[in-house]
Amino acid sequence: MNITIVGPGAIGSLWACKLHQAGHNVSLCSRSTNKHLSIKLDNHPEISFHNNDVQRLQQTDILLITVKSWQVESALLPLLDKIDSKTILLFMHNGMGAVDDLNSQISHFPIVLATTTHGALKPYVQCVLHTGKGQTQIGAYNDLGQQCSFLADVFNHALPSTVWNSDINTALWNKLAINCAINPLTALHQCKNGALAQPQFQIEIQEVVTELVQVMKANHIQADEKSLLNTIYNVINATAENYSSMHQDIHHKRNSEIDFITGFLIKAAAKHHIELPKNHALYQSIKQIEQCW
Numbered sequence: 414m415n416i417t418i419v420g421p422g423a424i425g426s427l428w429a430c431k432l433h434q435a436g437h438n439v440s441l442c443s444r445s446t447n448k449h450l451s452i453k454l455d456n457h458p459e460i461s462f463h464n465n466d467v468q469r470l471q472q473t474d475i476l477l478i479t480v481k482s483w484q485v486e487s488a489l490l491p492l493l494d495k496i497d498s499k500t501i502l503l504f505m506h507n508g509m510g511a512v513d514d515l516n517s518q519i520s521h522f523p524i525v526l527a528t529t530t531h532g533a534l535k536p537y538v539q540c541v542l543h544t545g546k547g548q549t550q551i552g553a554y555n556d557l558g559q560q561c562s563f564l565a566d567v568f569n570h571a572l573p574s575t576v577w578n579s580d581i582n583t584a585l586w587n588k589l590a591i592n593c594a595i596n597p598l599t600a601l602h603q604c605k606n607g608a609l610a611q612p613q614f615q616i617e618i619q620e621v622v623t624e625l626v627q628v629m630k631a632n633h634i635q636a637d638e639k640s641l642l643n644t645i646y647n648v649i650n651a652t653a654e655n656y657s658s659m660h661q662d663i664h665h666k667r668n669s670e671i672d673f674i675t676g677f678l679i680k681a682a683a684k685h686h687i688e689l690p691k692n693h694a695l696y697q698s699i700k701q702i703e704q705c706w
């Protein structure tokens with residue numbers, strides 16, 4: 414298939430290389446003005462990809478958008494008049510709400526959302542490291558996207574395991590819940606994920622989760638406080654040695670994805686007149702840090 418990756422950062426480069434290795438015709442759309450970009454995945458030979466090639470964009474079957482949530486709009490809008498209306502838009506980023514913000518402009522395309530637990534790191538521009546094996550879930554965002562379940566096979570063949578989830582919204586809410594608990598706290602305390610298992614964080618995590626469950630239930634997402642806490646502590650322990658993406662963003666003085674993680678939760682709560690004092694305080698603390706730069 415003809416696949417274009419928009420935003421070949423860490424996750425985008427990992428998928429670019431894996432989909433190329435699986436035999437697909439992969440090209441890139443990046444902010445670089447180079448016509449070709451080379452990427453080396455782990456110890457594999459370097460692969461050269463076409464970059465920002467309008468003809469390839471017109472022929473693309475799948476546009477895989479792997480920019481950060483706050484970059485989605487600026488990355489995608491300039492491409493819309495260059496792609497065919499049958500092109501599948503597949504979004505893979507953390508957080509929620511970025512696609513909702515654009516829906517009126519893209520609703521005529523098949524739209525599919527993905528969440529992945531694979532880990533990738535781009536230590537320099539031509540190199541990507543697959544730092545952690547995980548699972549990818551894909552599911553439809555709109556009616557046209559419902560016809561795209563074959564994507565699970567395409568992506569699973571390139572990088573297992575990938576599954577089609579007919580309720581991707583619930584999967585995204587659960588990922589959001591994990592991110593709401595781990596990301597702001599590790600960013601504010603500049604600690605590894607594992608540090609959150611210490612007793613001093615127990616009350617804060619409990620408060621975040623109690624608020625989360627209220628909002629999830631109001632949005633008709635099945636949520637149980639005890640099992641969500643369990644899941645969050647399992648992730649904290651399984652990724653104890655990792656730094657969260659928000660930790661890294663704050664550490665390197667880059668914009669974080671807080672508006673699409675805790676910020677999305679706060680907006681969703683407001684629609685149901687639910688107050689979230691703990692999550693609001695965490696949101697404000699991250700925003701204050703970002704505004705100091």
Ligand SMILES: NC(=O)c1ccc[n+]([C@@H]2O[C@H](COP(=O)([O-])OP(=O)(O)OC[C@H]3O[C@@H](n4cnc5c(N)ncnc54)[C@H](OP(=O)(O)O)[C@@H]3O)[C@@H](O)[C@H]2O)c1
Binds near residue numbers: 535
């Ligand atoms: N990395 C992981 O292990 C991982 C795992 C799971 C989920 N995720 C999620 O996946 C998303 C991407 O993460 P990442 O770590 O891959 O971030 P990243 O390395 O910063 O990749 C984002 C890429 O998008 C590019 N970009 C930004 N604006 C663009 C535009 N207008 N046009 C074209 N390209 C543009 C950036 O280019 P520049 O280099 O020019 O800024 C960068 O290469 C995030 O939501 C993250 O939370 C990441």
